Amino acid sequence: MTRPGTSASSTSPGRPEAIDDSRVHDVVVVGGGPSGAACAYWLADAGWDVVVVEKKHFPRVKTCGDGLTPRAVRQLNDLGLSGALAGAHRYDGLRACAYGMSLEMPWPDHPSFPSVGYVITRHDLDQIVAERAAKAGAIVWEGAEAIGPILDRATAGHVGGAGTSAEVLPSCAGANVLDRDAGRHHEVRARYTVVADGANSRFGRALGTSRDRDYPLGMALRGYFRSPRHDEPFIESHLDIRDASGTVVPGYGWVFPLGDGRVNAGVGLLSIEGRWKGANTTQLMDAFIDWAPASWGLSKTSLCGPPTGGKLPMGLSVRPRIGPNVLAIGDAAGSINPFNGEGIAYGYETGRLAAACVGRALSGEGVHALVDYESQLQDAYGLYYRMAREFVRLISRPELMKVCVSTGMHSRSIMEWLLRIMANLVRPEEIGPAEAAYRALCTIGRLTPG
């Protein structure tokens, strides 16, 4: 096992001293967002020599709703960051609003997850996690853009058990990196490469990943607004957002209080089978801002800067996710939860799973451990995401969406089950109504081909 010799432990701008072009690191992680930083932390914590190349400098803005659910909080606690969240806005649950009704639902209890969430800007959060990885011994190289993989035909290997060769990535010996501060190119070589470069994933695409267009895709737009209700103990979701013609669309509008005088408000829309693909999220956002309860104070004058948006690849829609010495995680693997558009927790979780598998591979198990990463993804999310995709298919029909939402909003217990299922907080050992409903759906899912 190669121990980190001269780890830089630095998140300050520039090129860390420990970057040495002749050195072959254990792992290079491309991207220092939630998935890359978490993966780097777990690898460094286990003693591996890991370098993260991140094209921006922290703190940096990242377009997001900034909402952390109990799943994300659990991962941050495990990273040793519970104290670092003390300054963030803590909230207790979700207020669901639709068709003139509203329901406040505290986070459900779960033996493995806390019953709290936080809202914290990605500007602040991602720096905290990248610093944690650096403190554990990872080299975090900021201002370093991976411009392409170093393809390694010499060590190209077979990935047994992972399907046909079209379903695996090629062997990769690291990344060609542009030092954006110095304007110079470098080769960062490593025995294993982890692709964590987010939803656009140009590095992943260059290796051969692509998104399955039969899967749903989220599109979302958000802005920051000054608001008198900035420190509310509930985040709010509006389940009946409408397009310009007044048709209810599949998605939701949100208002997430940040506790610092501002709220993060935005709209997310789901597109599947080509439906809603052409919908204009800017118009949806304008309509939502006009229509959200006036007490939030959302308007063009309280807006703190132009809204920005992005895509949400979901349901494990991006493949292949493994190669003989390469793995994809987070948005680069399409790991967002289609039920609710949550991706931060799944970035942390897939980063952690990948770190464990790469660690085993480095310890001598080789490619089998990487194949196991794919199996573990399927065990953790396969059936759940399949249910979620069917749910999205259902609600992408306006008439069904309306029936589902308005029926649900008349029953607190149905909405509480739904919250438990959609936030992926179903208890494995207990049979409450949500668990019973979910298990019944899973049984149908298992019996249904495709």
Ligand SMILES: Cc1cc2nc3c(=O)[nH]c(=O)nc-3n(C[C@H](O)[C@H](O)[C@H](O)COP(=O)(O)OP(=O)(O)OC[C@H]3O[C@@H](n4cnc5c(N)ncnc54)[C@H](O)[C@@H]3O)c2cc1C
């Ligand atoms: C509008 C919007 C709202 C959202 N709201 C929420 C929410 O409230 N809660 C939630 O859980 N999720 C939310 N999501 C999803 C969430 O933002 C993503 O799932 C999450 O950021 C994925 O983390 P990641 O590490 O995989 O990718 P990213 O966060 O995108 O990180 C990728 C990193 O890689 C770097 N990078 C990219 N290319 C390169 C390269 N070539 N070389 C070096 N570095 C590179 C980038 O600079 C970036 O730092 C939202 C998404 C959008 C678009």
